[in-house]
Amino acid sequence: MVRPARRPGRLATVAAALAVAVSGLSSVPAAAADPPQWQRLTPPLTTPWTNQVSPTNALPEYPRPQLTRDNWQNLNGVWEFSAAKPGDSPPINRGLDERILVPYPVESALSGIMRHETSMWYRRTFQVPKNWHVGGRDQRLILHFQAVDYDTTVWVNGHQVVHHTGGYDAFSADVTNALTTGKDQEVVVGVTDPNDAGGQPLGKQRKPGDGIFYTPTSGIWQTVWMEPVTPAYISRVDTTPDVASGSVTVNAVVGGPVKQRVQAIAYDHGRVVGVASGPANTPLTLKVNKPHLWTPDDPFLYDLRVSLSSGDSVGSYFGLRSISVGKTADGKQRMMLNGKFVMQLGPLDQGFWPDGIYTAPTDAALKFDLEQEKALGFNMVRKHIKVEPDRWYYYADKLGLMVWQDMPAMKDDIEPTPASQANFESELHRMIDQHRSFPSIVTWVPFNEGWGDYAVGRIADQVKAWDPTRLVDAESGVNCCRSEPDSGRGDIYDDHTYTGPGTPVPDATRAAVDGEYGGLGLKVDGHQFDPAGSFAYEMEPDSATLTRRYAELQQRLLLAGRQCGVSAGVYTQTTDVEKEVNGFLTYDRQVKKMDFAAVRAANLSVINGVDGSPQQGPVIPPGTPGIDGIAAYPFDENSGTTAADTVGHHDATLIGGASWTAGHSGSALAVNGSGQYADTGAALVKTDLSYSVAAWVKFNAVGDGFQTVVSQDGDDHSAFFLQYSGADHKLAFSFVGTRALAPITPEAGRWYHLVGVRDAATGQLALYVDGQLAASRSVCLGEASTGHTVIGRGKYGGNPVDFLNGAVDQVHVYDRALSAAEVAKLYAS
Structure with a gap:
């Protein structure tokens, strides 16, 4: 589709700034004796496809599977290249000194340049096949750019044909009127990309890449190609399925003379199953005989042929499926596929490559990650703040992977200006429009963890208005980082907890998901991008441990799905990415870091094990009646190293020189904040069920340190902490990552009565201080633990911590x- 030139924004490009008359620049330099050649440079890591890339096979596949024509010509390959400076004129009829392999970004090894340029020139010539009959009334020639990062101006034979801003969407130009009668036609492309110095959407690109941000991409990074079309031609086909009626809406967007009739025919393996016709640029309802729905287990796609009365005809395809939020039998809001709850499980997929950065080296490589994700048992993938080439979504459609599509974020530490916000919304709208027909895409994610977010509720509503057929995740990781407060908008509440998974619960209108968790790491010698800088959220010593820990996380997700109502989980991540070594595969895709069969089994246990039925909720036993409980320690001995359990059979042993002092009633346990505590010798409560702990406590001093009154040890950390939180200067009843905090700061030297209550049936943590409810938090799942219940310390990172001084x-x-009422009675007694 022809796009008119736009007025440059504040990110002015060399090309845009120099849109001057160039018709007089016609001198051609003498040919060099030894013209420069493209050379593949050495990437930080080599993938199995790196050495397959050459000037003759640079992504030769048809780039647009949902709008195919037989006649087309790929313009990928070796182009001339040079850096550009402010004030440069476009190099019309002027050779450039370097050679770059298009469409690999300039920073990549495969490009042959492997450095960043803020402004740059590309140049090449092409020939129009004689049998295309371009010109006059016969055919028009459309030049396509699938993606260029970021600000692009294109000249053909010295005529500016298009100016475009946006690093992730396709654009094109009708270049027919710029063609000459000569054999060779010249195309010059000027690109400016400020990377993270600008305010544009850029995802995880940073200069230099570091930590969770990576090497940037600049310039042409997806296929460049051309095709002839009739003067009235189909520029886009939008398909919208309607499962309830067994039909699909087909809208043929037509360029050129628009008084055209459209015919759309649907096929099932060559057999016609539906026909619709009507005027162009008008939605047509195509009813399908015996509808065959698209699911991850059965990703059935219909072929589609759309034709104009002008003679233009294109091939396409569609899938019949619906996505929604609705209540399951347990009364919880969950994500529905075709009207039924399907637990969605997938990896965070970032789409970076050590050899091509943003661009997969080959089409087989592009498909490989999706094939591995499918083999691992996943039914979904979150495409993380990057937009992929159309062929990636085509493979997701074919393989049966639901896709959550993120919008690439603006920079995370800068408040977006009004101009940046307007640009962001324009690019977001274009992303949705260009991808609305891929059946695999089920969710739009406009923001992530507060990175460049603003007006989150309004943007979520706008996305829903642009595409009411898909779910909207207003802010992935709304509980995390720099996110704005939860807007309550969209269809999804999205929790990020590392290592997690978190235990969010649905509300009255939204499903709850774990949009990121995991991040378990393993370093593989010889396959690290930066061995000295490699990191993960939790590093494991070997593959067996990594696989075991993954299975443990999936079991917790299974419980979160059953008991909390979690509809989906996104594990971090498909492959290592630069310094992050938390993938199923190494960054070079050479090594499987886990036992893939065990991972698949763990994943399928989650997908198949959560069905939204009431019986999957926790069965909470009534517990032992009475105010005394199952264990009680009055600490009235006032001597010795043992404290009697006056209710049960688990006397406590004083450790580290713990001693005695005057108590709230009689004597009490005295500890000095340095290695002293009492150990009951047993796990007194099942911490994945309901329980309560109560104690009188007096602090010798309060400050910035944590002090734990009662806890129960888990493998790595306490399952609960009845404590003083030094981070908040408040009394608390806590799980790791969650605290029910009393509103006041306690005083040293004063006795307080603390009761922590965990109600597994309601998913609540409650803290009572001196008989009154002081705070509560929703935490759906408790952690199972088999360690000892201890008095006077906690455990974290595998070590005893937070010793009480008092x-x-x-x-x-x-x-x-x-x-x-029982808490009040206990306090009064």
Whole structure:
């Protein structure tokens, strides 16, 4: 489709700034004796496809699977290249000194340049096949750019034919009137890309890449190609499925003379199953005989032929599926596929390559990651703040992987200006329009973790208005980082917890998902991008441990799905990416870091094990009645190294020189904040069920450190902490990552009665101080633990921590959730 030149924004390009008359620049230099050649440079890591790339096979595949024509010509290959400076004129009829392999970004090894340029020139010549009959009334020639990062101006034979801003969407130009009668036609492309110095959407590109941000991409990074069309031609085909009626809406967007009739024919393996006709640029309803729905287990696609009365005809395809949010039998809002709940599980897929950066080296490589994700048992993939070539979505459609499509974020640490916001919304709208017909895409994600976010609720509503047929995840990781407060908008509440998974719960209108969790790492010698800088959220020593830990995380996700109502989980991530070594595969795709069969089994257990039925919720036993509980420690001995359990059979041993002092009633346990505590010798409560713990406590001092009154050890950390939180200067009842905080700061030297209540049936943590409810938090799942219940310390990172400096008296432990009335009674007693 022809796009008129736009007025440059504040990110002015060399090309845009120099849109001057160039017809007089016609001198051609003498040919060099030894013209420069493209050379493949050495990438940080080599993929299995690196050495397959050559000037004759640079992504030769047809780039637009949903709008195909037989006649086309690929313009990928070796182009002339040079850096550009402010004030340069476009190099019309002037050779350039370097050679670059298009469409690999200038920073990549495959490009042959392997450096960043803020402004740059590309140049080549092409020939129009004689049998295309371009010109006059016969045919028009359309020049296509699938993606160029970021600000692009194109000249053909010295005539500016298009100016475009946006690094992730396709654009094109009708160049017919710029053609000459000569055999060779010249195309010059000027590109400016400020990377992270600008305010444009750029995803995870940073200069230099570091940590969770990576090497940037500039210039042409997707296929350049051309095709002849009739004067009235189909520029886009939008298909919108309607499962309820067994039909699809087909809208043929027509350029040129628009008084055209359209015919759309649907095929099932060559058999006609539906026909619709009507005027161009008008949605047509095509009813399908015996509808065959698209699912991950059965990703059935219909072929589609759309024709104009002018003679133009294109091939396409569509899938019949619906996506929605609705209640399951357990009363929770969940994500529905074709009206049924399907637990969605997939990896975070960032689409970076050590040899091509943003551009997969070959089409087989582009497909490889999706094939591996499918083989691992996943049914979904989150495309993380990057937009892929159309062929990637085609393979997702064919393989049966639901896609959450992120919008590439603006820079995370800069408040977007009004101009940047307007540009962001324009690019977001174009991304949605150009991808609305891929059945695999089920969710739009406009923002991530507060990176460049603004007006989140309004943007979520706008995305829903642009495409009401898909779900909107207003902000992935709304609980995290720099996110704006939850807007309550969109279809999804999205939690990010590392290593997690988190335990979010649905609300009255939105499903709950774990949009990121995991990040388990393993370093593989010889396959690291930066061995000294390699990191992960939790590093494992070997593949077996990594696989075991992954299975443990998936089991917790299974419980979160059953008991909390979590509809989906996104594990970080498909492959290592630069310094991040938390992939299923190394960054070079050479090594499988886990046992893939075990991973597949763990994944399928989650997908098949959550069905939204009421019986999958927790079965909470009533517990032991009475106010005494299942264990009680009055600490009235006032001597010795043992404290009697006056209710049960688990006397506590004083550790590290813990001693005695005057208590709230009688004597009490005295600890000095340095290695002293009491160990009950047993796991007194099942921490994945309901329980309560109560104690009188007096602090010798309060400050910035944590002090734990009662806890129960897990493998790595305590399953709960009844504590003073030094980070907040408040009393708290805590899980790792979650604290129910009392509103006041405690005083040293004063006795407080603390009760922590975990109610697994309601998913609540509650803290009572001196008989009154002080705070509560929703935490759906507790952590199972088999370590000892201890008094006077916690555990974190595998080590004892947070030792109490003070005194503890009258500790009670319960295997049920106490009511508010019982807490008040206990306090009064």
